[in-house]
Amino acid sequence: MSRPPRTGPVRGAIAEILRQAWPILISSWAGIIFAVLDTAMVGHTTATDLQAMALGASIYITIFIGLMGVVHALIPIIAQHFGARRLDLAGHAWGQGVWLALYLSLIGGATLLFPDAWLSLSGTVDPEVRKRIAWYLLALAAALPAALVFRSIYALSTAISQTRVVMLINVASIGFKLLFNGMFIFGWAGIPAMGAVGAGLSTLVVSWMTLAAGLWMIRRLPAFRALDLRVRRPRWADQKELLRLGLPMGGSYLIEVCAFSFMALLIARDGLYVSGGQQILANLIALCYMLPMSISLSTASLTAQAIGAHDAARAQTTGLSGVLLVALGAAATAAVLVLAQGPIVRAYTDEARVALVALALLQVAPWFHFCDAMHCASAYLLRAYKVAVVPLILQIVALTGVGLVGGWWLGYGPGAGRLRPVADWLMPGAPVGAATMWIMAAAGLGLTSALLFGWYARVLRRTAARLARG
Structure with a gap:
């Protein structure tokens, strides 16, 4: 019978997270x-x-x-x-x-x-x-x-x-x-x-x-x-508990997948080759996401076990160890995305014009992935404490408001072109509209991560006080 890990140093928590x-x-x-x-x-x-x-x-x-x-x-x-x-x-x-x-x-x-x-x-x-x-x-x-x-x-x-x-x-x-x-x-x-x-x-x-x-x-x-x-x-009481936590969690999942779908629809305005380059970047980002997602999910389940055992110290150690692992994994992935851009694009396409667009857009991938990974870690940690409504609200504001709506406004809407200097510096040669969408999406993820980690710190303080009383 598998048991929750014993209270121990960060090294033990990291080993347990990786094992799962x-x-x-x-x-x-x-x-x-x-x-x-x-x-x-x-x-x-x-x-x-x-x-x-x-x-x-x-x-x-x-x-x-x-x-x-x-x-x-x-x-x-x-x-x-x-x-x-x-x-x-x-x-x-x-x-x-x-x-x-x-x-x-x-x-x-x-x-x-x-x-x-x-x-x-x-x-x-x-x-x-x-x-x-x-x-x-x-x-x-x-x-x-x-x-x-x-x-x-x-x-x-x-x-x-x-x-x-x-x-x-x-x-x-x-x-x-x-x-x-x-x-x-x-x-x-x-x-x-x-x-x-x-x-x-x-x-x-x-x-x-x-x-x-x-x-x-x-x-x-x-x-x-x-x-x-x-x-x-x-039993209605049990179903209500599941829905109280599950509906905002499902909403968070839906916001993330819909954001990518709407980005693809908007960027399709720039033509066939830009749409092809965008699809390569989106697929690559999805593949890279699996690593922080698996670490975050493992961290969340082990953290929740520690919470159930009324061990606030182990819950905090496990959570912070998971964040450290996600950050290190994201940094390593970002390095690969920087050093292997050419081989990555050649593996996806032989079409020269699509490849040129993909190479230009791929310059934002390391930044986007790091923000995406930290957003994933913070969201899953809060779910371990059964906190889901506040993350959903923060994701709606940051991902939808800043990322999607802001990207449309500055990329294809009334403010089109205003982010060109940033796009030319960060992603030289990339179509301005598509580059703007990805830059704003990364900014939305970064803002969401900061807000969620701030809320996580608040939850840690409240949980420690509650468990001490209990």
């Missing part, structure tokens, strides 16, 4: 490989299928990430119970989380059944593309309950420091995804080729297989059996 973080990182990369497989394999069918999958996937990802954030409220709740050795309550909380995941899948699935409301934002879409999007999203709507319930298992394993088994399930699912993609997209084994719709059907099959593996895992492994995991009748 690397399986989370590999699981995250496995999720990215799913998307890469779909894009690469559907890309060898027709342009109609590729467009259908690209538009359908953007709709699904927006919905899924928001709902996933709500389910992730289980992590601090279960981790605090686990740290306090309230194993029966930890198991009960997971069962209530399963009900929440099922309720959310009904809402999300119903939304996926009406894609025209989403496609109205994309202008004129060919009727054949619309038809394939509808079938693609229908398959994903059927996959959503399995995906969200498996996320509850993922949250449970993270909360009790049992991340390796979930990692193995996610890695193994890549092979099945490749197999079923070939069968349903290209028509292997005599099955009719279905293109983009086949990619959705493959996700449906693999999602339910992954859930079956996760359920088998929690019934067999001693660390999970000790929690007496059962899905009992839903």
Whole structure:
């Protein structure tokens, strides 16, 4: 049975964080490989299928990430119970989380059944593309309950420091995804080729297989059996606790993913080559984000365990150790982004004009990534203390107000061009509009990080006083 780490120096906290973080990182990369497989394999069918999958996937990802954030409220709740050795309550909380995941899948699935409301934002879409999007999203709507319930298992394993088994399930699912993609997209084994719709059907099959593996895992492994995991009748009091924490967490996840989506839509005004360069930078930033995210998530679960154990000193040591690790990792990643810009861009594209734009835009990547990493660390630390509403408000003000709206205002709106001197200094040769959007997005993340760390210091003082009284 895994136990929370003992009170110790920073070195011990760092070792514990890294032990739990690397399986989370590999699981995250496995999720990215799913998307890469779909894009690469559907890309060898027709342009109609590729467009259908690209538009359908953007709709699904927006919905899924928001709902996933709500389910992730289980992590601090279960981790605090686990740290306090309230194993029966930890198991009960997971069962209530399963009900929440099922309720959310009904809402999300119903939304996926009406894609025209989403496609109205994309202008004129060919009727054949619309038809394939509808079938693609229908398959994903059927996959959503399995995906969200498996996320509850993922949250449970993270909360009790049992991340390796979930990692193995996610890695193994890549092979099945490749197999079923070939069968349903290209028509292997005599099955009719279905293109983009086949990619959705493959996700449906693999999602339910992954859930079956996760359920088998929690019934067999001693660390999970000790929690007496059962899905009992839903209780409104428990659902309310999950929603009180989960809704603002889901809102935070949604703001982050929507900010990138709207940036891409605005920068598309600058033409095909700028849009291509922007896509390379956005994809690279997403890949780099997985490292601070995995460290931050590991830090948050271990911090929540310490809070549950009423060990304020260990909670603070773990939290600050995690911040140090994120900062060091972000600095190392930034150095790679500076030194390897040419090889990175050549790995993405052979188109000279896209490569020139990407190289120019990539100059902001080290700064953006560092701000992004520190924002991630601060947000996850606050969630460990079950603080989510204030971070959401701060993110709305800084990320949306400063980053997105400010970027539009100075990049494409009434103030267009006013940030040109900064853009020319920081990103020489980059299109001014796109450069302005990325500079303001980095500024929004930096401001959010500062505000969240300030609030974290306040939470530390209040928690220490509360635990001392208790």
